[in-house]
Amino acid sequence: MKTSKIITETLRRVIYPPRCLFCGSLLDYRTEIPLCENCRPERYLPQGPRCSICSRPVGHAGDRCPGCRNHQSRIRGRGTFVYDGAVLESVHAVKDNGMKDYAKGYAELMVRYDERIWCEWGQFFLVPVPVHPRRLLERGYNQAEVLARELGERLDVPVWTGLQREEATRALRGQGAKSRRESLARAFRVDGSVPRPAGKAVIVDDIYTSGATVESCAKAIQDVYPEQEVCFWTFSIRT
Ligand SMILES: [Zn+2]
Ligand SMILES: [Zn+2]
Missing domain, CATH: 3.40.50 (Rossmann fold)
Known part of the structure; x- marks a missing residue:
């Protein structure tokens, strides 16, 4: 990612902090994966043969x-x-x-x-x-x-x-x-x-x-x- 893009993205995250995708709770602006600690994506991955x-x-x-x-x-x-x-x-x-x-x-x-x-x-x-x-x-x-x-x-x-x-x-x-x-x-x-x-x-x-x-x-x-x-x-x- 270009430096200018990273700065813009960081600013945007500070102003509009990300929310957990699954439960909507507010997250730290540095969060990379938009999920809170309670919402583990593994729980929603299909299990077993497909x-x-x-x-x-x-x-x-x-x-x-x-x-x-x-x-x-x-x-x-x-x-x-x-x-x-x-x-x-x-x-x-x-x-x-x-x-x-x-x-x-x-x-x-x-x-x-x-x-x-x-x-x-x-x-x-x-x-x-x-x-x-x-x-x-x-x-x-x-x-x-x-x-x-x-x-x-x-x-x-x-x-x-x-x-x-x-x-x-x-x-x-x-x-x-x-x-x-x-x-x-x-x-x-x-x-x-x-x-x-x-x-x-x-x-x-x-x-x-x-x-x-x-x-x-x-x-x-x-x-x-x-x-x-x-x-x-x-x-x-x-x-
Ligand atoms: Zn959550
Ligand atoms: Zn099928």
Whole structure:
């Protein structure tokens, strides 16, 4: 990091001290990982064998989780934390209260706890799951894009915004897997005028639930670029 950037960042942290990502308590401005002493991230890491497609915890090594078995998900990837307890509350707070700064902490934790994964990817670029322009106006930002930019900066990899939202989809929360898939089937499109970087495309979002979003994003990309390798990386995964 450049010296001027370090000074600006330190000042910002003194004026706006970081808060614990999980419980919201105030932290010392020198804290590197934005978590308090009571909130240990290890508690929210998936334990034991994981689904060979989506990384959800499963009974035996090499198994697919019921979601991936039933819906034939084919896009592999990784959710860093289990979407539960404080992680769940934190993700909702970011979505609903616009706590944009949390993305920095998410990125920090993803890079740290999934180091083995992103090191294995070789050359890759990040693709934030786009939100509809109307929702972008309401919220002021796309949390997946903010997260992707933070990850991109830390890992020095490009963020590609060529994947865009085609039409407003109904709020997905509360819908069953089947109707989520139907709602999302034609939700994304590729803007061919945005230059596509080389390497694997890694779809980034704050949460992976049924996998329908990731599958539709991948389909939209591969409809235009059939040879493009696609995987995903999310801050959390619903078990
Ligand atoms: Zn805490
Ligand atoms: Zn799975």
